[in-house]
Amino acid sequence: MPRLRFSSGFAPGLPRLGQALRLGVAADGLALVKTSRLFGGAPLALSEQPLDLFAPDALAPGLRMLFADLPVRGWPVSVVLADELVRLWQVPPPPGATRMGDLEAAAALRFQHLFGGSSAEWKISADWDAADPFLAAAAPVALLGALAAAAQEHGFHLVEISPQFVAAMNAWRRERRQGAWFGLVHGGVLSLAAYDGRRLAAVRSAPIPAGADRDWLDAHIAREALRVGIARPERLQLSGAAPAAWASSPGRLKFACSLLEQLDEWSELARLARTGVPA
Amino acid sequence: MKRTRIDFAPPSLRRTLFRAPPTLVYALPGVLALCIPALFMTQSYFEQREELRDLQAALAARSAPAPQAAPPAPKVAVAPAQAGAVNAAILQLNLPWRDLAAALGEATPGTIALLALEPDAKRRTVRISAEARSSDEMLAYITRLQAEEWFSSVVLLRHEVMEQDPNRPLRFQVSVQWEAS
Numbered sequence: 527m528p529r530l531r532f533s534s535g536f537a538p539g540l541p542r543l544g545q546a547l548r549l550g551v552a553a554d555g556l557a558l559v560k561t562s563r564l565f566g567g568a569p570l571a572l573s574e575q576p577l578d579l580f581a582p583d584a585l586a587p588g589l590r591m592l593f594a595d596l597p598v599r600g601w602p603v604s605v606v607l608a609d610e611l612v613r614l615w616q617v618p619p620p621p622g623a624t625r626m627g628d629l630e631a632a633a634a635l636r637f638q639h640l641f642g643g644s645s646a647e648w649k650i651s652a653d654w655d656a657a658d659p660f661l662a663a664a665a666p667v668a669l670l671g672a673l674a675a676a677a678q679e680h681g682f683h684l685v686e687i688s689p690q691f692v693a694a695m696n697a698w699r700r701e702r703r704q705g706a707w708f709g710l711v712h713g714g715v716l717s718l719a720a721y722d723g724r725r726l727a728a729v730r731s732a733p734i735p736a737g738a739d740r741d742w743l744d745a746h747i748a749r750e751a752l753r754v755g756i757a758r759p760e761r762l763q764l765s766g767a768a769p770a771a772w773a774s775s776p777g778r779l780k781f782a783c784s785l786l787e788q789l790d791e792w793s794e795l796a797r798l799a800r801t802g803v804p805a
Numbered sequence: 806m807k808r809t810r811i812d813f814a815p816p817s818l819r820r821t822l823f824r825a826p827p828t829l830v831y832a833l834p835g836v837l838a839l840c841i842p843a844l845f846m847t848q849s850y851f852e853q854r855e856e857l858r859d860l861q862a863a864l865a866a867r868s869a870p871a872p873q874a875a876p877p878a879p880k881v882a883v884a885p886a887q888a889g890a891v892n893a894a895i896l897q898l899n900l901p902w903r904d905l906a907a908a909l910g911e912a913t914p915g916t917i918a919l920l921a922l923e924p925d926a927k928r929r930t931v932r933i934s935a936e937a938r939s940s941d942e943m944l945a946y947i948t949r950l951q952a953e954e955w956f957s958s959v960v961l962l963r964h965e966v967m968e969q970d971p972n973r974p975l976r977f978q979v980s981v982q983w984e985a986s
Contacts, residue, residue: 544830546823602819602823604823605814649813651811651812651813653811654810661809662811663811663813665813670813674815683817683819683823684814684815684817684820685814685817685819685820686812686814686823686824687813687814688811688812688813689811692809692811695806695809696808696809699807699808699809700806702806704806
C-alpha cells in the first residue's frame with residue numbers, strides 16, 4: 527500500500543527542546559505528526575501508512591514503512607490509540623474501598639461485566655479515584671507489547687500511550703466547564719462522557735448516521751441521558767470533526783453545544799495522531 | 806477540569822520529563838541565577854575552611870613543646886665475673902631439655918629408677934643418680950646409655966648397695982656428656 531508523505535521538512539537528527547512526535551494508531555492505518563510544545567509551533571503531519579491492524583503481526587512492518595527515511599531515533603513519541611482499539615468504561619468505586627487493590631478489582635469486575643471474557647489479555651489503566659466514579663481504559667497487551675518492541679527497534683522513547691478520547695479530554699480540559707458533557711467526533715462515531723454535576727456518570731459511543739443534524743443530536747443526547755438515568759446537560763462540548771450545523775443556534779436552546787474545533791483539511795488518521803495537542 | 810491520568814506507557818525518566826509542564830523551562834533562568842551565589846558561597850566556604858585548617862596547624866605548632874631528643878642509653882660497665890654469671894645463666898636457660906629428656910627416656914628401662922638429674926650446661930654433662938636391683942641391670946643400663954647417639958661419653962662415678970633398705974637396691978651415679986649440637 528502506498529505511503530503518504532506530507533512534509534519533507536523533517537530532517538533534524540535529534541529533537542529540539544519541546545518537540546515531540548505523535549503516533550496515531552487506528553485499525554486501518556498509522557499516522558505521524560510532529561508537535562512543538564514550547565514556542566507555539568503548529569503541528570505538522572509527517573506521514574501516513576494504511577494497513578490492516580487486525581492482520582497478525584501487521585504493526586511492526588507498518589511502523590517500519592512509516593518510519594522509513596524518518597530519523598525518529600531519540601525522539602519522544604506519544605501514541606494515540608483509536609477508540610475502536612481500546613475499551614473505555616466508567617467505574618464506581620466500591621463503598622469503603624481502602625486500598626488500591628480494591629479499585630483495581632472493581633475495575634476488572636466491571637470490565638468482565640460489560641465486555642465479557644477475561645481481562646488477562648488487556649492492560650487496564652484508570653484515573654483512580656476512591657471517592658467518585660472514575661474513567662477506566664483497557665488496551666490489548668499484544669498491541670502495547672508491539673509498540674514497546676517498535677520503540678526498542680527504532681530507538682524512540684514511548685512517553686505516553688493514551689486512548690484518543692482521553693487525549694481529547696486532556697487537551698481540552700482548560701476549556702471544559704463543570705457539569706458539561708464532553709464529546710469526541712471521529713470516524714463517524716460520537717463518543718460521549720456524560721457528567722452528573724462533577725461526577726462522571728457514563729462513557730458511551732454511537733455511530734453518527736449520514737446526514738445527522740442538530741435534531742438528531744438533541745434526540746441522541748436526550749436518549750443517552752435517559753439511558754444513564756441523569757438529567758439532560760445544559761451544555762455539550764464537542765471536539766473533533768463535528769458538523770458545523772451542530773453548534774448552538776439561537777432558535778432552539780434545549781442545551782448549548784459548543785464546537786471546540788473547526789473542520790480542516792487534515793485526514794482522519796492525521797487528525798487521530800494530532801488529538802491531544804493543546805489548542 | 807483536572808487531567809485524566811490514563812496512560813499505558815511504561816514508566817521511564819523520559820516519560821517523567823515529558824510530563825513536566827513545559828512552563829518549567831521559564832523557571833530555568835531563575836534556578837541558574839540562584840546557583841551563581843551558591844557557587845560563590847561554596848567557594849568562599851572552602852577557602853575559609855582551608856584558612857582555618859592552616860591556622861589550627863600553626864597554633865598547634867606554636868603551643869606544642871619543643872621536641873626533645875631521646876637521652877642516649879647509659880653505658881654500663883659489666884664486670885667479667887658478672888658477665889660470666891650471665892653467660893652461664895643463658896647457657897642454663899638454653900639447655901636442650903627436650904632432647905635430653907627424650908634420649909634418657911629412650912635409654913632407661915623400667916627396671917631402673919631415676920632418682921635425680923643434675924645437668925651442667927657449661928660442661929654439657931648431666932649427672933644421673935639412679936637405683937637398680939642388681940649390678941647386671943646397672944651395667945646393662947650403662948651399655949644402653951653408651952649406645953645412645955646423643956651422648957658422647959658415659960662414666961660410672963660411684964655405686965653402693967643400700968643396706969638399710971630391705972630390698973637392697975644398688976644406688977649408682979653416672980656422668981653423661983652430650984655432644985654439642
